[in-house]
Amino acid sequence: MNRSRKRLLTIMLAVLLLLGMQKLALAQEIRTTSERADFEVYTSYEEMMDYLQQVQASSTEMLLSDFGETIEGRVQPFAIFSRPMVTNPAEAWATGKPIVLLAANVHGGERTVREGLLICIRELATAGTEMNELLDDLVVLTVPSINPDGLVRATRGNSLGIDLNRDYIKLEQPALRNFAQNILLTWYPHVFLDGHNGGAYPYNICYQGPAHAASNQSITHLSDREIFPFIGAELEKGGFKAWYYSGGNEEAWRTAPTEPRISINYGGFINCFGLLYESPRQSRPDGANSALIACRALVKYCARNPEKIKMHVDLARRETVELGQKAQGEIPVQIRTGPKDYKVSYVIAQGRGEEEQIIQVTNADLMMEPIPTKTRPRPYAYILEPRAYKAVEMLKRQKIMIEVLQEETEIDVEAYLMTGLERGPVYDHPASATVTCADETVKRTQTFPKGTYIVRTGQMMGRVVCHMLEPETTDNVITWNAMDAILPRAPRPPAQADQPPTEQRAGRIRAGAGAGAGAAGQRAGRAGAGAAQRTGRAGAGMPPAGMQRGGQAREPIIPIFKLMIPTALPTKILK
Numbered sequence: 001m002n003r004s005r006k007r008l009l010t011i012m013l014a015v016l017l018l019l020g021m022q023k024l025a026l027a028q029e030i031r032t033t034s035e036r037a038d039f040e041v042y043t044s045y046e047e048m049m050d051y052l053q054q055v056q057a058s059s060t061e062m063l064l065s066d067f068g069e070t071i072e073g074r075v076q077p078f079a080i081f082s083r084p085m086v087t088n089p090a091e092a093w094a095t096g097k098p099i100v101l102l103a104a105n106v107h108g109g110e111r112t113v114r115e116g117l118l119i120c121i122r123e124l125a126t127a128g129t130e131m132n133e134l135l136d137d138l139v140v141l142t143v144p145s146i147n148p149d150g151l152v153r154a155t156r157g158n159s160l161g162i163d164l165n166r167d168y169i170k171l172e173q174p175a176l177r178n179f180a181q182n183i184l185l186t187w188y189p190h191v192f193l194d195g196h197n198g199g200a201y202p203y204n205i206c207y208q209g210p211a212h213a214a215s216n217q218s219i220t221h222l223s224d225r226e227i228f229p230f231i232g233a234e235l236e237k238g239g240f241k242a243w244y245y246s247g248g249n250e251e252a253w254r255t256a257p258t259e260p261r262i263s264i265n266y267g268g269f270i271n272c273f274g275l276l277y278e279s280p281r282q283s284r285p286d287g288a289n290s291a292l293i294a295c296r297a298l299v300k301y302c303a304r305n306p307e308k309i310k311m312h313v314d315l316a317r318r319e320t321v322e323l324g325q326k327a328q329g330e331i332p333v334q335i336r337t338g339p340k341d342y343k344v345s346y347v348i349a350q351g352r353g354e355e356e357q358i359i360q361v362t363n364a365d366l367m368m369e370p371i372p373t374k375t376r377p378r379p380y381a382y383i384l385e386p387r388a389y390k391a392v393e394m395l396k397r398q399k400i401m402i403e404v405l406q407e408e409t410e411i412d413v414e415a416y417l418m419t420g421l422e423r424g425p426v427y428d429h430p431a432s433a434t435v436t437c438a439d440e441t442v443k444r445t446q447t448f449p450k451g452t453y454i455v456r457t458g459q460m461m462g463r464v465v466c467h468m469l470e471p472e473t474t475d476n477v478i479t480w481n482a483m484d485a486i487l488p489r490a491p492r493p494p495a496q497a498d499q500p501p502t503e504q505r506a507g508r509i510r511a512g513a514g515a516g517a518g519a520a521g522q523r524a525g526r527a528g529a530g531a532a533q534r535t536g537r538a539g540a541g542m543p544p545a546g547m548q549r550g551g552q553a554r555e556p557i558i559p560i561f562k563l564m565i566p567t568a569l570p571t572k573i574l575k
């Protein structure tokens with residue numbers, strides 16, 4: 001190489017270096033509205049969108065996108081980070097790295113963790129930062145606002161006032177359905193962080209992992225044993241305190257609700273680390289800074305322990321599929337939360353205003369152990385008649401694999417006898433249904449028509465399948481009114497048989513069914529009679545709710561049938 005070429009090369013290198021430094025300086029100038037105001041104001045939706053676009057424009061290592069639109073047409077932003085860059089889920093899985101999803105602001109008014117996350121996004125995008133260096137070891141997905149319509153109103157719910165963090169099973173609200181379908185059930189992250197404002201003063205961050213007994217407990221245990229202590233230590237270095245969600249007294253610390261309709265529990269049901277960060281009452285700068293440290297800490301933990309994170313998720317996934325394929329194990333359908341088998345120490349605030357005191361509590365119970373109070377055996381598959389199409393729609397929203405019988409088939413099934421049916425408001429469902437069942441199931445051979453739905457439990461979503469199709473759980477297709485048209489009539493308690501309203505209602509339904517009225521009733525009735533003739537078996541074919549046979553009230557069977565042993569069936573996957 002001659003001298004002039006050497007000089008040219010030197011100049012080119014210098015120019016490149018200068019350009020690089022300029023780019024770094026540019027990235028460092030990009031600030032959220034909240035940062036510019038020392039965190040005393042929140043970054044608005046529009047400012048957040050501008051900021052994300054600016055960070056994107058300053059970095060070659062960020063891919064800004066969106067995963068849908070809200071009811072009011074606001075775009076829901078998300079960004080992908082990894083090195084080398086990945087652009088879609090298949091590429092992300094092919095890297096063999098854990099996929100870590102950082103999300104916040106599902107409750108629109110809860111904006112603190114989002115402020116920390118927005119800064120974390122800039123750090124991930126900016127060369128030379130610790131966050132950016134970690135991108136060699138993991139894929140990071142960021143969703144700073146799940147609920148933009150709630151964000152612009154600073155409300156808990158969306159524009160309809162509905163709490164999106166109770167919609168994870170129903171997936172009825174567009175913003176949350178987009179998030180579940182296009183992020184969680186598209187990327188299948190190993191870790192899913194959900195940021196809120198709640199928990200107990202004087203802590204800066206309150207955390208918790210999946211709380212239901214039906215999810216893989218080793219995921220929850222690793223969160224408790226390693227991840228949260230690591231995050232707590234990182235926060236302590238920054239002068240902040242962390243402890244479990246949600247609050248306590250001098251005897252015990254209580255934790256989050258256990259229903260799978262809630263983010264962290266849903267995370268457990270889909271076999272990932274569903275982790276909660278709640279930012280309790282504190283100054284806004286402390287809130288944003290502690291949230292930032294906590295976001296960084298989670299990324300750091302995952303980058304340092306990729307194999308451990310992946311192993312726990314892989315085992316949980318494999319366990320789900322294997323238990324289903326072999327039709328083994330019990331499904332916890334009802335649980336309570338009891339104390340852990342160790343004691344804990346924490347601080348609580350007592351009194352109000354000037355009187356407020358911080359009290360150290362020692363040797364207290366941590367009420368976080370999910371204890372099954374009722375279990376049911378896991379079937380190989382659940383079977384739904386064609387008339388259960390509304391329940392099938394709900395299952396399909398979860399991207400659950402459903403098969404359809406291609407020909408009439410005789411199958412040995414079990415079913416539950418309904419002993420009670422109550423209706424009452426549960427979140428946005430004014431007449432949510434809760435059924436009780438006899439402990440003994442009805443066992444019968446039944447002929448199912450072509451078009452019957454078969455839902456295997458041996459699939460990635462198997463835990464969700466079991467919870468949604470066992471009638472006695474908290475969040476199933478009956479709870480959320482997808483079975484209303486085909487449930488048996490509520491049994492009349494003998495003691496109240498003479499009450500006029502019940503009598504009147506029952507009489508009306510009986511009369512209608514007896515006269516063969518009701519299109520659905522007729523269809524199912526004919527199918528039932530036909531099946532009975534063909535097979536010549538008692539109990540084959542199901543008359544609809546309210547039908548009578550031979551003058552006797554028929555058994556109030558819930559039309560969700562369980563196939564208890566692995567059985568080959570003439571099916572095709574439902575498109």
Ligand SMILES: [Zn+2]
Pocket residue numbers: 107110196197198
């Ligand atoms: Zn919240």
